[in-house]
Amino acid sequence: MDASLPQEFSELVRFMDQWALPTQSERESVRRNTTQQERQAFYDAVTPRLDAIIARLDRFPLDAMPEDARRLLHLILSLAEIAPTVELYRGSATVPYSFDETRFIAVHGDRHD
Amino acid sequence: MKPSNGKHSLWAELYPELGTEPIPTDRCFSPEYYALERERVFKRVWLKVGRVEEIPEPRDYKVKRVEVANTSILLVRGDDGQIRGFHNVCSHRGNKVVWGDDTYGLRQRARGRAFVCHFHGWTYNLRGELVSVPQAELFFDLDRCANGLTPVATDTWNGFIFINLDPDPRQGLKEYLGGAGERLEGFPFEQMNRIYEYYTVLNCNWKIALDAFSEAYHVATVHAGSFPGVFDAAVKQVGMHGPHHSGAAFQKPAPNPGPVAKLSYSLATSSIAKPGSRSSLPPSVNPERDPEFVFDQTNIFPNYMIDVSDGLYFTHQFWPLSIDKTLWEGIQYFPPARTAGERFSQEYGQVLQRNAWLEDTGTMEATQIALSSGVKKVFHFQDGEIMLRHSYKVIEEFISRA
Numbered sequence: 001m002d003a004s005l006p007q008e009f010s011e012l013v014r015f016m017d018q019w020a021l022p023t024q025s026e027r028e029s030v031r032r033n034t035t036q037q038e039r040q041a042f043y044d045a046v047t048p049r050l051d052a053i054i055a056r057l058d059r060f061p062l063d064a065m066p067e068d069a070r071r072l073l074h075l076i077l078s079l080a081e082i083a084p085t086v087e088l089y090r091g092s093a094t095v096p097y098s099f100d101e102t103r104f105i106a107v108h109g110d111r112h113d
Numbered sequence: 114m115k116p117s118n119g120k121h122s123l124w125a126e127l128y129p130e131l132g133t134e135p136i137p138t139d140r141c142f143s144p145e146y147y148a149l150e151r152e153r154v155f156k157r158v159w160l161k162v163g164r165v166e167e168i169p170e171p172r173d174y175k176v177k178r179v180e181v182a183n184t185s186i187l188l189v190r191g192d193d194g195q196i197r198g199f200h201n202v203c204s205h206r207g208n209k210v211v212w213g214d215d216t217y218g219l220r221q222r223a224r225g226r227a228f229v230c231h232f233h234g235w236t237y238n239l240r241g242e243l244v245s246v247p248q249a250e251l252f253f254d255l256d257r258c259a260n261g262l263t264p265v266a267t268d269t270w271n272g273f274i275f276i277n278l279d280p281d282p283r284q285g286l287k288e289y290l291g292g293a294g295e296r297l298e299g300f301p302f303e304q305m306n307r308i309y310e311y312y313t314v315l316n317c318n319w320k321i322a323l324d325a326f327s328e329a330y331h332v333a334t335v336h337a338g339s340f341p342g343v344f345d346a347a348v349k350q351v352g353m354h355g356p357h358h359s360g361a362a363f364q365k366p367a368p369n370p371g372p373v374a375k376l377s378y379s380l381a382t383s384s385i386a387k388p389g390s391r392s393s394l395p396p397s398v399n400p401e402r403d404p405e406f407v408f409d410q411t412n413i414f415p416n417y418m419i420d421v422s423d424g425l426y427f428t429h430q431f432w433p434l435s436i437d438k439t440l441w442e443g444i445q446y447f448p449p450a451r452t453a454g455e456r457f458s459q460e461y462g463q464v465l466q467r468n469a470w471l472e473d474t475g476t477m478e479a480t481q482i483a484l485s486s487g488v489k490k491v492f493h494f495q496d497g498e499i500m501l502r503h504s505y506k507v508i509e510e511f512i513s514r515a
Contacts, residue, residue, distance in 0.1 A: 041292055047372055050457075054380070057453030065453075069178055074451055079373060080460040087371030096338050098471035099313075107217045107310040113456075 005068060006056065012075065015042055020071040021077040025109035027081040028101070041084045045077050073098040076112060083084065124351050125501040135491035136505050141318040146512075147436040154415050154511045155181045156278045158356075159289045161417045161430065163188055163274040166306050167192035167216075168196065172223045172239065176201060178214040180440070181433040182278050187211050187458065191239040194224065198267030198276050199241045204260035208232040217310060217442075221393065224505050237262050270294055272302050273419075293357035293385040296397035300421050305446035309463050311491055312442045315474060319431040319439040320424065320504070325473055325480075327412060329362055339469045343368045344407065348497050355509045356402060356414035358500050359428060361398075363405040376460035380454045381424075394423060411495045412500060414507055424448065437481050443470050 005013050018034075019042055021027045031039070046053075053076055060069055089096055140146045162177045168190045175188040185201035187210065203210050209331035210230045226235045227244065236245035241262035249255065266277040268286040271294075275286050287294060315322050325331065332344040340395050343364055350361040370378060379415040398421060399406040425447050433439040443462055450456035483489075494502050 043373075048188075050373065050376055054454045054457060060451060060453070062453060062456060073456065076457050077460050080377070080457060081464055083371070083373035083377075083461065084339065084465060087374055088341070094469045095468045097335075097475055098338075098468070099474040100472055103313045104311045104467070104471065105313060107219065107312070108308065 005072060008056075009053065009072065012045060012049065015045065015075065016071060018042075018079070020074040021078055022074050022112045023110050024077075024081070024106060024113075027078045030078065031085065032093050033100075034093070036085075039082045039085055039093070040091070043079065043082060046076065047083075050063050050076065050079065052096075074113060124348075125496050127351075128353060128499065128503075131499060131502050131506055135493050136502065137493055138278045138484050138489055139487070140505065140508075141320055141481070142487075144436050147318075147433070149269060149512045150183050150415075150433070150508060153514060154432070154508055157174045157283070157511065158279075158415060159268070159275040159277045159282070159284075161275050161287050162186060162198075164218050164302075165196065165269060165272045165274060166231065166303070167218070167220060167274075170222075174211065174216075174221050174223055174228075176211050176213050176216045178223075179276075179432070179434075180307050184278070185209060185211075186276055187228070187262070188267065188274060188276075189223070189228075189239050189241070196267060196269060196274060197239075197241060198265040198274075199262035201264055201390070202263065203230040204262070204302075204441055205230065205231065205233055205235050209238065210235075210262070217312065221375070233362075234455075257513060271297065271300075277477075290413065291357070292352075292354035293359065293413060294497060296352075296354070296359065297395060297411060297419065297421065299395040300398070300426065301393050301448075302446070303424065304448050305426055307447040307449045309445040309447075309460070310442065310468070311444070311467065311470065312440060313474070314434065315439045315441050315477050316437060317431040317439060317477040318437055320508075321480050321484070322431045322439050322441055322474070323355060323412075323418075323429075323504065324498075326418060327360075327410070327504070328498045329360075330495065330497050331473075331476075332362075335472045336469055339465055339472060341368075343491055345405070348500070349403075351499055353503060356510075357410060357412060358503050359411040360500055361409045362402070362407045364407045366405070373461065374465075377458045380458035381462060394421065412504065414504070425462075437485070440474070441474070 018030060053072060053086060057069055059071055065073065085091060085093055094101060161176050168175050168188060171190050171192045171194060173190045175327050177186045179186055187199045187201040188196060201210050203305045208230055211226050226239055234247045235243065238244045241264060242313045243257045243261045246257065266282050268275055270286055270290060295303050329344060329346055329348045332340060333346050345363040345365055348360040349363050352359045367486050398409045408420050410418055410420045414429045420427045434440055445466055450459050
């Protein structure tokens with residue numbers, strides 16, 4: 001899969017295969033199936049670039065993005081998915097003291113972003 | 114309205130008719146009480162079953178299993194644009210005409226302009242009329258006009274589709290909603306068509322689930338993970354509207370978000386963790402435009418909640434499946450994001466809200482098991498749990514009407 005990114009974000013290419021995922025179901029699954037260290041490394045690499053990534057992506061209409069920009073959007077949607085695990089849940093992949101999340105059926109889960 | 118004299122006042126002083134006594138717990142595990150609720154509550158009121166955006170065009174349909182009334186409901190948009198509701202039962206031998214338990218938010222379209230029963234091919238048009246019976250000549254005095262699909266009272270309010278299982282509803286929908294509906298008029302529900310919908314079966318009585326979402330007292334404990342120090346523990350702006358009620362959640366000053374959360378909030382046009390500065394709220398909601406306001410909840414009796422915030426809304430519904438099983442549907446509605454930044458912010462807010470719902474549902478099944486021991490005879494509701502108290506009282510009123 002072509003994981004090319006604009007030169008300014010080339011250090012994030014290594015995360016693309018695992019984290020640039022087009023559906024929420026896939027992003028939830030990766031959250032559950034990664035280690036705390038993997039999530040932290042992804043968070044630490046992408047968070048400082050978030051402003052710049054959004055500024056770059058905001059140049060395009062949401063429904064007419066070039067493919068590499070769309071995949072970059074998918075990457076930061078994965079950041080949105082795991083940021084609470086780092087910022088709120090002390091590294092836990094799942095929400096502490098909560099219902100079994102696999103029992104929540106998401107009607108929108110396979111919707112492509 | 115709450116007195117605005119700056120002094121603390123109890124909701125009980127404002128609504129003395131609701132009393133302050135403990136409430137019996139067996140209403141949540143007694144089969145007799147469940148049977149009464151089924152007959153005298155759920156079969157006599159307007160029940161929300163969908164949104165018009167789910168069936169936007171002629172020939173679109175939605176199936177909804179309404180277990181508490183032992184029926185399946187078929188909602189159809191006709192060629193004339195009108196939405197009609199029917200019991201999904203064939204007039205021949207009672208087969209289910211359109212299969213599936215529930216189409217949820219996924220759009221379905223009828224083939225052609227008809228529904229064909231897959232047992233003997235009886236065919237109904239989009240108005241529920243019986244238009245074709247194979248080998249009709251073999252039937253005895255079969256009046257096709259009298260054997261269409263049995264209609265169910267169906268109406269819409271601000272894009273929400275309701276049915277009433279009473280063959281002769283006592284009130285129209287608008288009258289039933291009364292002040293609860295009036296106060297939400299003007300909120301741009303129809304603009305919020307980017308939807309995130311969850312459902313699951315909770316192994317608890319429907320009221321256990323409803324109660325858990327109807328007060329702010331739980332937030333400091335249940336949401337210590339997702340919303341630490343974010344929300345005020347006291348429910349605000351409580352209002353009673355006939356069988357319905359409303360209340361608002363306020364934030365505490367100076368939450369301390371992490372970097373991703375912080376950026377998400379700064380970009381947000383819609384997040385309950387960060388109130389917007391634009392106001393799409395109707396005048397009756399947060400009437401004094403208190404800046405600490407986060408969202409307003411209207412509980413439409415018996416089992417539907419509409420929560421509005423500046424720039425988004427979300428809903429909860431609790432369908433009884435049995436005395437200790439409930440189909441919960443939690444839906445978040447956003448306006449479509451216009452930019453990548455808004456899209457990111459929306460995703461963050463939506464994920465966080467989902468996580469909060471995982472926290473909310475986390476206690477319910479254990480509560481049901483513990484309650485069913487029968488050891489604790491009463492619930493003790495504090496002043497801020499007045500919405501729960503009102504709900505139990507209204508159920509009792511309906512049950513007492515034979």
